[in-house]
Amino acid sequence: MRRGGVQTIAPATILFDRDSGRESDALARITMATLQFSPNVAAAEEAAILIDVSTTLRLFGGPRKLRRRIIETVAAMGFSAMVGSAPTAQGAWLIARSGGGTALTMASLQSRLAGLPILTLPAARKFADWFDGLGCRTLEDLRRLPRAGLQRRCGADFLDALDRAYGEAPEIFEWAEAPPAFDAAVDLPDRIENAEQTLAYVRGLLVQMVGWLTARHLAIKRFRVELRHERGRAAIAPTAIEIALAEPNWHEEHLVRILKERLALVAVEAPMIAVAVSAIDTEPVAPPTDSLFPEPGGTPADHARLLELLSARLGADKVRQSCLRADYRPEVANDWQPATEKPARVSLPAALPRPTWLLGKPVPLIERDHRPFYGSPLHIVSPPERIEAGWWDGQLVTRDYFVAEGKDHTCYWIFQERMGSREGDESRWYLHGLFG
Template identity: 45%
Template sequence: MALSKHASAAGVQLGMRSGSVQMLLPEAMLRQYDSEQEQASLQRVATTLLQYSPQVAAAGPASLLMNIGASLRLFGGVRQLRRCVLNSMALLGISATLSYAPNAAAAGLLAHAANAYGRRGLYCLNPMRLSRRLDPLALSLLPAATPWRDWLQGIACHDLKSLRQLPRAGIQRRCGKDLLSQLDYAYGVATELHQWLEVPAEFIARIELPERIEQAEALLNYANALLQQLSGWLRAKQLAVSQIQLELEHERGRLAVAPSQLTITLAEASWQAEHLARLLKERLAQLSLTTPVMALRLHAMQLVAMQAPSASLFPEPSGSPQQQHRLLELLVARLGADQVLQTLPQADYRPEVANHWIAAIPSQPKARATAQLPHAPTAMMNRPSWLLAEPIPLELRQHRPYYRGALSILSPPERIEAGWWNGQLVTRDYFIAENSEHLRCWIYHERISVAQHTGQQDADAVWYLHGWFG
């Protein structure tokens, strides 16, 4: 059915018996042909190709057809598109022969001819030159000519050009309509209809590993194949994924081990396999396997509609929102979700409770309403860049608060009274102050202080440092 270049150089040919192959090449490795595995591989490749064109169809044994007419401008031309397809095939572990032509049948003939000649592909995009490209091809490339090969060779008909020169009426009476139909499809005389691939409603892909893998980082190459399929499925459905789950399957049978699950949550939904692979690489680098992995299973957990790219003429100096979200996702994958936090404002005037820290990328993202702060004067917005976890008591020197030198008050007081509803009343007058080193800080004075509650007379002594300005 198929052979490597090394076997071909040793004289092995298609259709040989196993004994003849062993005689010519004793070290040859023979594998049993598995049609089901071949169909599964074709299905994986077809799903992957959906990221380059929405129209992909089967075109015979071990062959796929892709309509790229609407994709050339998007990917920057046929050469760039061909390079992208070859990169995806390499990630899938598939060696492919690529050819393109103005119609599907001609592209298929060129691909099979290139495969027979040992070339990577034959190409023709100009319809005016298509006949000159197809005429020298062997007649055996037409599937409908196989039953009549001996008869056609007997009348010196070896290529497509000589077949076209024969009387059509006589060929139809002798060989039927299929041979002429395939010839007309190839030369663009007739239009061929195709059954395009229909993708399933849910994406779940699984791949068997060729051997037991004990290092987590070695799983990335096989996971890339699943991510390529996911990218094609998302493009076909016009969706983006915000959470994926990679399941690592271990031993089965009597020594069965429950599968391990690796969940990746994104700050912004994406459909690009390269970005997902980068996040997965960071997670696998931190994973230690206790038992070998035998198979991988990828599931798209949370899906959203695909958003159109930004059409802004002038890019933002700090990068696009997509770039900022990708950086955030990369930091979470490398440092952990508990090390990357974001603020969640609370509707409270007290500085120590006006903000709550939450995970930058929640494991279960859900819509939440942003807290609406009450209307406040402009002076209230003058908050320090660094708020201390606990206020620091200040000493008084000559009736002035002191911290690394005497503090000079620069602003009128800003009064905050809140917390009476939960028994944590604060009554403070905040000031912006500056020390002898010209560092500005945020201090406050307790109006109803602990000293007053305890009966002390010097209530003005209760001053606190609460933050520093940048």
């Protein structure tokens, strides 16, 4: 409808000129913010954003909770979102354009698409009169038409767009990439004289920064907020607020809470016309722990309580931890004890060669040409390490340990029982461990 017609029907209507540049900027900002939900985000036609959540859906608690999170995130930036979810990106786009909703399976997607108007599909709009003449109103009607005739009349691109929606053609995307640094600004809708009143607009930039941090696997340690004043001849230097965190963080709620406290203390000299946020100091997010409990946030007390519960249910002999014994014999020094017992303090010996894998029981080796043999002749590559221990408990060992190398360059920890040992008067070779 033309401007004059609108004014005639509704004289009180306020009209604005469309600004394509601001629309593109807003779409780019929202794209950056939604990177917190998936690393695969792409801009699409008609102010749409496609988010592949196939690998992150469970992380956010399922489709409904994720849909709500996305709507809240976009709302925090000052926009409204219509969200569609489907097994195909084109199908989700069509659902979003027709009011939003969810189709979790291909069957439900086909049912949902069947009733959509043909003109929902952008490729069909230039053929609107032709389809209307055929009495073709919905996508289901369109799918009933002969494909060969449709291809001759509308072209292969038209059929490809339709097939992508139904998952019958591959979809190719150009995923968005987060820049190496974050520095974003947004103009205020009007002059604002109170710093606290800019919170909603700065929050939108923080949401955008959270998406950037997530995409780059970073946590923020220090960031800068600028409250910008007049430009031009009457330019005034921006009011800068630098916020340093005690611990690196990337959660929106935490950042907004700290910012709110800081804005309450700021007094500005002139009205503000824009706000900006820049990341000054970041560090990589700490990787998950290598322990049995990979989820962060657990305390040593939580760990101890869980071990106590498992030991009570399974038995202390079923839940064990490795420990060291003050003994030179390798098979005695490496031991296990109940997980609820505190390991004894044992000073480690000097840096002597020790294998990654110690065998539970030494394996006797054969000899060929007066050399130990284990798949191939073993070459001694270290001086001997003599161990004599166990006389006090009747388990005497008298051994000379060596590092030996096989034909394939695998290293072994072997020992030779000395003459007069408890094993007998014959000196024999044994394999006791393997090096990594």
